[in-house]
Structure formats: structure tokens, C-alpha cells
Amino acid sequence: MAAPIEFWFDFSSPYGYFGSRRIEGIADKHGRAVRWRPFLLGVLFQTTGQSPLLNQPLRGPYARRDIERTSRLYGVPFRLPDQFPFSSVAPARLFYWLDQRDPAAAVAYAKAVYARAFGEGRAVIGAEESAEIAAALGHDRGECLAALQKPEVKQRLKEINDEALSKGVFGSPFFIVDGEPFWGHDHLDQVERWMATGGW
Amino acid sequence: MAAPIEFWFDFSSPYGYFGSRRIEGIADKHGRAVRWRPFLLGVLFQTTGQSPLLNQPLRGPYARRDIERTSRLYGVPFRLPDQFPFSSVAPARLFYWLDQRDPAAAVAYAKAVYARAFGEGRAVIGAEESAEIAAALGHDRGECLAALQKPEVKQRLKEINDEALSKGVFGSPFFIVDGEPFWGHDHLDQVERWMATGGW
Numbered sequence: 001m002a003a004p005i006e007f008w009f010d011f012s013s014p015y016g017y018f019g020s021r022r023i024e025g026i027a028d029k030h031g032r033a034v035r036w037r038p039f040l041l042g043v044l045f046q047t048t049g050q051s052p053l054l055n056q057p058l059r060g061p062y063a064r065r066d067i068e069r070t071s072r073l074y075g076v077p078f079r080l081p082d083q084f085p086f087s088s089v090a091p092a093r094l095f096y097w098l099d100q101r102d103p104a105a106a107v108a109y110a111k112a113v114y115a116r117a118f119g120e121g122r123a124v125i126g127a128e129e130s131a132e133i134a135a136a137l138g139h140d141r142g143e144c145l146a147a148l149q150k151p152e153v154k155q156r157l158k159e160i161n162d163e164a165l166s167k168g169v170f171g172s173p174f175f176i177v178d179g180e181p182f183w184g185h186d187h188l189d190q191v192e193r194w195m196a197t198g199g200w
Numbered sequence: 201m202a203a204p205i206e207f208w209f210d211f212s213s214p215y216g217y218f219g220s221r222r223i224e225g226i227a228d229k230h231g232r233a234v235r236w237r238p239f240l241l242g243v244l245f246q247t248t249g250q251s252p253l254l255n256q257p258l259r260g261p262y263a264r265r266d267i268e269r270t271s272r273l274y275g276v277p278f279r280l281p282d283q284f285p286f287s288s289v290a291p292a293r294l295f296y297w298l299d300q301r302d303p304a305a306a307v308a309y310a311k312a313v314y315a316r317a318f319g320e321g322r323a324v325i326g327a328e329e330s331a332e333i334a335a336a337l338g339h340d341r342g343e344c345l346a347a348l349q350k351p352e353v354k355q356r357l358k359e360i361n362d363e364a365l366s367k368g369v370f371g372s373p374f375f376i377v378d379g380e381p382f383w384g385h386d387h388l389d390q391v392e393r394w395m396a397t398g399g400w
Contacts, residue, residue: 049256057247059371181262184386190273
């Protein structure tokens, strides 16, 4: 089987959410797995000098319109979270703690976080809410809360963010296929074409 | 005939150049004219807080790669200009001076500026080079140089930039179809779909 598609995203990113809804179907068609890689876009902003898109003059109002339009075009339910942007540190940490025990469970968790944040429009903030989502999937709530306090869990996310930086990831979603980087939900058609043709 | 597509672009924008190579074919298919609207992205950066893309950490190296990849994908010849980014004030002013006399001549001029900048990789800087390109199209070089000094020609571009700002334009290329804004060369497929379906 060919190498997995790396799917980098931030849990607080609407376009990352859209990417999460389409990437598996695209990967399946081309016999690929998906390597889900939540990271902290805000940390990368320290390098790129960017800021949360929806708060920016001109770009923010456009993005709100484009996000609604994108949700209609792809038939993906969308509600902007009640608090936005929200800190995605806790769900990202919990993702990697689950990932080290059971990668499939971590993917299910990522989908549940996104479903709550952008499907239901409820921000996923802090340890309590992050653990609650995991508990609804059958994980032990207390264990999740304890994990979120562990230095090695915090360290793991730092390493992931360093990996993102070293690979040139700077936005969400960001896809890497056989070493080729593609930024943005809008580039998914090119991701697909890249796999179909072997590149151009 | 339906309203023209507004095509906003900066003469120093590689993605604007790609847009210029595709927009007419797309407009033709849907019985639309194209209203070419060069503007000064740098002036808009004062509002958006953005900076020239290719100079940015992480985003710049990615954009260089994406631009080369885009040129190959669409079969559009591309060379990054010897000086980049370059000030696009003079060619933009001259465009509108031509536009007020003969809109078709202005479009031909815009294409010639882009062909030199991104087809041949030679920056179009200042009055002399801007007038030279117009002269090669049969315009009077001296008249062009004189026009570039006129307060009303300078004023016209200021008004155009104010219009861009008032319409929420903040990037290049930027398309407006029946009041619906689309940012980026990557959105041309959606521009086309919008015209085909009447929106979604």
C-alpha cells in the first residue's frame, strides 16, 4: 500500500473540519490511509506572523461567507462555534494520548471533536469538555483528565508542532502526499489528482 | 447579456497572472464579459495587515512551489520576474488611462504587461518600462509618459483602490460574479459553477 496521506489540521479550524469530512473518501479511492495530525496553528502563527483568519479586516468577513458557501457546496452541516476561535490545546493533547494507545480510537475522537465544534457549533474548550467527548466514546473520563496533566502528553504535542514546522506546515488543513505539500481545503482536488497521476 | 465578471488583480501577482490566462475562457463559456480591474494589493495590505506572500516564512517557500506546480498543471509558461515583487503603480495607472480611451486596448495592455512579467520573467517597473510595453502595442510612447504624470491619472487609480476596498477585495486575483466574491485562482472552478448554477 502506498504511503498514507498526512492530514494536518487544527481543531479550531473550519476549513480543517471540511477537510476532515472529505479526506477519507479521497484516500480510499486511491488505496491510501490517512495519518491524522492535529497541531496548534496558533503556535505556527508565531513563525508566519499570521493571526486567526476570521478576526482579520476584509479577510474575516470574506472567510465567513466562504465557509458558509463551502458547507452548502459540499453538503456538510456547519455552525460556527459559540466561542471562536477556541483554544485547541486540550483536544489535541488528548488526541495524541489516545493515538499512542489506539490510532483508530484517536481518529474517532477527532471526528467527534469536530462534529461538536462545527456540526453543533459548540466550542471544545479545556480539559473537562475534551474528556467529556472521549467519555462519550467509551474512554474513561478520569483517565483522560489525568492524562491531560502529564508532562509527557504535553511534550508529545510540542514535538508534533515541531514536526509540523519542520515540514513547512503553516495552515489548516494541510496535506502531504508522497512528500508533496498542499495547503487548504481548496487544494483537495489537486491532492486527488496528484495521487491519480503520480504528480505533474 | 448577464453582467460582466469583475476580475481584480495586481500586476505583480503570479496568481493574478494565472487568473488572467483562464478568466476569459471561463467567461466566454457562460456568455459573460470580463471587467479587468488592476489594483494595488500593497495599498490593501495596509488594511489587512498582510505582506507580500513570497517573502513570508513558511508561506513564501510553499507559494513558490505551488506557483510552479500551478503553471505546470495549467500549461501556462511562468518565470518569476528578475525583481520581485515589483511596484505595479505605473502599469496600473497606464491601464486606466488606456481604459478610458479604449477598454479593449487596456485589456491588450494588461495581457502584455503580464506576459512580460511572468511569461518572460522581466519585472515591469516604473514609467519607462510601462510606456515601452504600450508603445509596442502601437500607442504613443510620449503620450503614455505624459499621462503617467497627470494628477487625474493618479487620482483614477486611487479611486479604483477605494472601490476595491469598498467591495471587500483583499487579494489577487479576486473575482466578483453577480455580487458574489471569490478570492484566489483556486476558486475559479467555483466561479464557473456559480455562473452555471446561478449560485448555491
